[in-house]
Every structure is written in structure tokens, then in C-alpha cells.
Amino acid sequence: MSAGRRNLGGTLLPALLALALLGALGAWNYRANRELENAEPRPYRGLREPDLAALGDALEAEIGVYVERYQRATGRRVEVRSPQLLGDQIREFERVQSISESTRQIGRELSEREGSLRRVRQEQRKRDEERDRVRLFLRRLLAVR
Numbered sequence: 001m002s003a004g005r006r007n008l009g010g011t012l013l014p015a016l017l018a019l020a021l022l023g024a025l026g027a028w029n030y031r032a033n034r035e036l037e038n039a040e041p042r043p044y045r046g047l048r049e050p051d052l053a054a055l056g057d058a059l060e061a062e063i064g065v066y067v068e069r070y071q072r073a074t075g076r077r078v079e080v081r082s083p084q085l086l087g088d089q090i091r092e093f094e095r096v097q098s099i100s101e102s103t104r105q106i107g108r109e110l111s112e113r114e115g116s117l118r119r120v121r122q123e124q125r126k127r128d129e130e131r132d133r134v135r136l137f138l139r140r141l142l143a144v145r
Contacts, residue, residue, distance in 0.1 A: 026141050026142075029140075029141060029142070029143070029144070030137075030140045030141045032145075033139070033140040033141075033143050033145065034140050036145060037140070042123060042126065043119060043123075044119065044120055044123040045123065047123075049127070052120060052123060052124060052127075053124075055120055056117060056120045056121065056124065059113055059116055059117040059120060060117060062113050063110065063113045063114060063117060066106065066109060066110040066113055067110065069106050069110075070103075070106045070107055070110050073102065073103040073106050074103060080092065080096055
């Protein structure tokens with residue numbers, strides 16, 4: 001055996017071991033990242049693309065209606081009367097409180113719709129990312145979480 005061949009054999013084995021170790025670490029990282037992705041809550045995962053798009057459009061339209069209602073509700077000033085009798089004062093307090101509660105309820109419903117729309121758009125972005133198989137593979141392989 002020549003000296004060059006022995007030298008090549010001496011460097012080839014560590015290089016192959018390093019390559020095998022790198023491959024094993026990559027496979028482990030890929031599997032761990034895939035499991036993390038699958039554990040993420042995705043409530044709209046089961047919907048088909050057209051249904052998801054229709055849901056997003058419907059939520060946007062509904063949000064427009066709620067924004068108008070909320071702006072009207074917050075834009076009006078509740079006129080408070082000052083009755084003299086205690087019973088009338090209690091009724092006036094309840095009336096003003098009821099109007100304020102309805103404004104808060106509209107705000108809560110608007111917030112819920114906006115949250116749902118945000119989750120729908122997030123699901124659509126995830127699906128767009130998953131269409132590019134090479135980027136998905138590399139992200140799972142190389143991402144450190």
C-alpha cells in the first residue's frame with residue numbers, strides 16, 4: 001500500500017463518521033420540528049382551500065358591519081338625566097349601564113371576529129409555506145427551536 005492511500009484512508013474514516021453524525025442529527029432535528037409543527041393548534045386545518053377562503057371573506061364582511069356598529073355605539077354620547085327620586089335614579093343608572101354594556105358587547109364580538117380572521121389568514125399562510133416542499137424540508141431540517 002502506498003503512503004498516499006494510507007493517508008486517504010486515515011482521513012476518510014473520520015470524515016465519513018462526521019457525515020453520518022451530521023445526518024443523524026439532521027434526521028433527529030427534522031423529526032422534532034415536524035412533531036412541534038403537528039402539535040401546534042390549527043383549528044382550520046380540516047377545511048378545504050375554497051372553504052377557508054370563503055370563511056375569510058365572510059369574516060371580513062362581518063367585521064366591516066361590526067366596525068360600523070362599534071363606531072356608531074362609541075360615537076354617541078349617552079345623555080344622563082338627573083331624576084330626584086331614588087327609584088328613578090336607579091332606573092336611570094340601569095339604563096346608562098345597559099347602553100354601556102351593549103357597546104362593550106359589540107366590541108367583544110368585533111374582537112372575536114378579528115381573532116377568527118387572524119387565525120384563518122394564519123392557516124392560509126401556513127398552507128402557502130407547506131406548498132413549497134423544499135423550503136418546508138429545509139426549515140424542518142435546519143430550524144433550531
